[in-house]
Every structure is written in structure tokens, then in C-alpha cells.
Amino acid sequence: MRSLSEKIEFPDPEEATSEGLLAFGGDLSHERLVYAYKNGIFPWFDEGSVILWWCPDPRMVLYPEDLKVSKSMRSILKKNVFKVTFNKDFEGVINNCASMRRTGQDDTWITEDMKKAYMKLYELGYAMSVEVWKDESLVGGVYGVDLGDVFCGESMFARESNASKAGFITLVKHLRKKNYKLIDCQVYTDHLASLGAVEIPRNEFLKIIQAVKG
Template sequence: MFLLNHRLLFPDVEKADEDGLLAVGGDLSPERLLLAYKNGIFPWFNEDSMILWWSPDPRMVLFPEKVKISKSMAQVMKSNKFRITWNTEFEKVINACSAVIRKGQHGTWITPEMKSAYLKLHQMGIAKSIEVWENDLLVGGLYGIDLGNVFCGESMFSSTSNASKFAFICLAKELQQKKYKLIDCQVYTAHLESLGAEEIPRKQFMAILKE
């Protein structure tokens, strides 16, 4: 296990353990976070633990052109039920994501320290959000890190049925048009798989990231 200090560096991702845990400690400065994402590493930890840095193998990703749209979601996409905006309410989105109660998870990993760090990245134009509105209510959305050819998804929320799916599908369609390589979904969930995400070897993910 690698213990980070004030120096801006990470060990090679191949040194991560079988769960993907690579290092502990360090800080959440914009410089360190950007270095992490550019090297296939992300922070994920509970409120009462040290900062933990991960690079799992395999890696869950979505190639934008492979996004799956079910018949019911296709109907939602065609309707005027939802309206989407891009990067207009980042703070509201990250606050909503932090408030979501998730099965099997006690508390939130989106701590006040994490929020502050990602807000700084947002102000730098690196962290971005997608918002879903029903009438004038913010009912869903997601946020992540935009690396230019890869979008690293961090978290999503939905306060009404299908709102987060709507955000994810709209993101995939937009990134496909912009010729992004993939959306980094980090780790497997059945929900992400149902939307077309798949696991690929870390080496393949790193090769795409470095292009």
C-alpha cells in the first residue's frame, strides 16, 4: 500500500491490489485530482477514513456509440417530459448526488471536502454537470471530469423515475457526436450494464486514456 505525501505523484496503476486500491493519503487539490484522472485513478472513501485512491481492473466503461436505449426510455426521450441543460447548476447537482441514500452504503463519500475540491475543478472548466428538469424542478443529473476525449463519470441522482437515465443517455449521445472515446464508469453496476456499459481490461482503458 502506497502512502502519499505532499509530493504530486502516484505509483503505477499496475501496483493496485486485487480490489483496485492503489494508494492512501495525500490531498484533494485540483492539481492532484487532475493528475489522478489523467492516470486512470480516482478517489473514493467514506467520511471517517483517509483518502483512498483506486484504479480497478477490469474497468467499467461506456463506449458512447454502444449506449442502450430501451423501448420505454425511447418513448421518454421522444416526449417533452424532461428538459436538459449542460453545466449550468453544478453545485446543485453535486449537492443532490451527496444526499442520495444508496443501498448498502452508510453516509456519503461526497464529503464537504470532496464538494469543495470538485467545485474548484468546475471553476477551472474541468468538472462538468448535466441537469434534467421537469417543468422548473431539477429532478436528475450527473457530474464528472471532462478530459477532452474521455468523460469520467462521478455520480448521478434522480428524484423521479428515469431522470438519471435520461441524463446518462443524453451525455452519451452528445459525446458520440463530439467523438469522445468513452465514458469512464469506474466500477460495475447492473444499472450501468443495462445502459450499455461494459468491463474492459485496465490496460485497454489506460491505452485509450493516453491517446
């Protein structure tokens, strides 16, 4: 694990710890963030902590063609219980993701500085949001970094049962039509596995990212 300087560069991912921690320090400028994501690296840290940069091995990903939709979710989507939009309220989605209380988590990692940084990415066209609405209320959503052929999911929230799942499934179907190579889910969760996500070796993931960079 290495401390970063003002120069926008990162250590070789092979230098990461067994948990995937690669570096610390630096800043959240859009230049550094775009460079990081294009090299398979993402920030994740607590309020008051130094910025921590990660590149875990294995990497949790979802190939769009491998999406799994349960029978109950197919029914919900068919009934149009929710309305799903793209890039209509990025700020609302990230604010809701930050305010959600999650099991085993005392505080949010989506700090005010993180919000500002990803809002900047959105303004520059490097980030995307998915909004899930019910009766004109924002009840779920997903946001992440869009690299063109790869979407890097950052966080999702739900204030109604199945809302975030409906948004995520709609997003994957949308990206599948656009021939995206994969969705980066970062680390394993049972929820993502149930939707078809799998763990792959870091070097395999990085090869895909390198191909996107061109």
C-alpha cells in the first residue's frame, strides 16, 4: 500500500493488500477519479478518514447477458409497479444512498466531498443515475461511473421493497442493448449474486478495463 502524491498515478494493482487496499491519500478531482476507474481502482473510506483506494481480487462483476430475474420480479416489472428513468435526479439518488442506514454500518462512506466529486463526474458525463419512482416519489435508485463499455456501480437505495432491484434490472437490460461488456459490482454480496453477478480474477477484470481504455 502506497501514499499518493499530487501526480495522478497509482501503484500496480498487484501491490494491493489481501483485502484489496492499494493506496491512500491524493484527492477526489475528476481527473484522478476518471483515471482511477479506467484502471480498475475506486475510492472507499469513512468520514474523517484519509482517502483510501481499492482494487480487490477477486472482483465481483455482472455480465449483462447473465442477468437473473426471478419470477416474482418479472411479475413486478410487467405490472409497472414502478416507473424507471435515467439521469433525471442524480443528486436525489446519491443523497438517498448516503442517508440510508445499512446493517453493520454506523456511518455513510458517501461523504459530502464524495457527493461533490461524483456530481462533478455526472456534469462531465462520466456518471449515470437510475431513478425508481412510485406515485411521483423517488423510492429507489442506482448510481455509478460510466466508462462507455463498462458501468461501475457505486451504490443503490430502496425506500420501497424491490425498488432498487427494479432499477438495477432495468439498468442492466438497458446496458445489454448497448452492448456493454460488464457491470463492475466491486465486491461480493448475496444480493448481487442472486442477480447473476460472479467473482472473477482481478487480472481478468483489468484486461477488460484496458480494452475499454483503447
